[in-house]
Amino acid sequence: HYCMFILFLLTLLAALFNFSETVVTCDGFVQSLSCDTGVISVQSATYGRTSSQICSAGRPRSQISNTWCSKNVPVIFKRCNGLRTCEFKAQGLARPDPCFGTYKYYTTNYICITAEIQLFYLHVEHGKIQINTANYGRTDKTTCSQGRPSQQLQNTNCFSPNALDFVCEGKSSCSILASNSVFSDPCFGTFKYLNISYSCVSKCKCYCIEKLYCIVFLCVD
Incomplete structure (x- = not known):
């Protein structure tokens, strides 16, 4: 499997x-x-x-x-x-x-x-979610930059690390809003995104021959 x-x-x-x-x-x-x-x-x-x-x-x-x-x-x-x-x-x-x-x-x-938000929903059919990295903030000037004034993209040292650990780690499914109301605002005035890298880990680790990875970007104010 x-x-x-x-x-x-x-x-x-x-x-x-x-x-x-x-x-x-x-x-x-x-x-x-x-x-x-x-x-x-x-x-x-x-x-x-x-x-x-x-x-x-x-x-x-x-x-x-x-x-x-x-x-x-x-x-x-x-x-x-x-x-x-x-x-x-x-x-x-x-x-x-x-x-x-x-x-x-x-x-x-x-x-x-x-009102306008972004909703992230992750479901693992077999096994559990393992969060590799998760950050809510901004680490480059190009991701989620379309139509944004330059002053909202300058801060590339904006971190809210391990943002999804408490919600998704070890579960078979999770959903979360990518917004300041959930994560607080790590860098006021910067247009932020939720960057997630995760893998699916089999309940029976001996069956988990391969891990599947995904990186997703969510753009939010």
């Missing part, structure tokens, strides 16, 4: 969280997410069964007794993040089947965000 990862980098219109809502949809039905103001930012999306009561009407006991079945569904993040409304048939989005013979449902938790 090799370590695998999915990286979603979204530019969203948002800065303040208005509410959090959880939508539960039985397998085969339509799930609908919407924001009156702002856009959708999915916080978690799972498929399976953790309760014998939810989506149980008319189902035999054998189909609802397994309540230890849950699987993350990254495709919902990709499909819905950044939209005002998102509607899709909740079926066939999480393969392979996490618990064959059990009638399952989709549980999606999301918030609406209302």
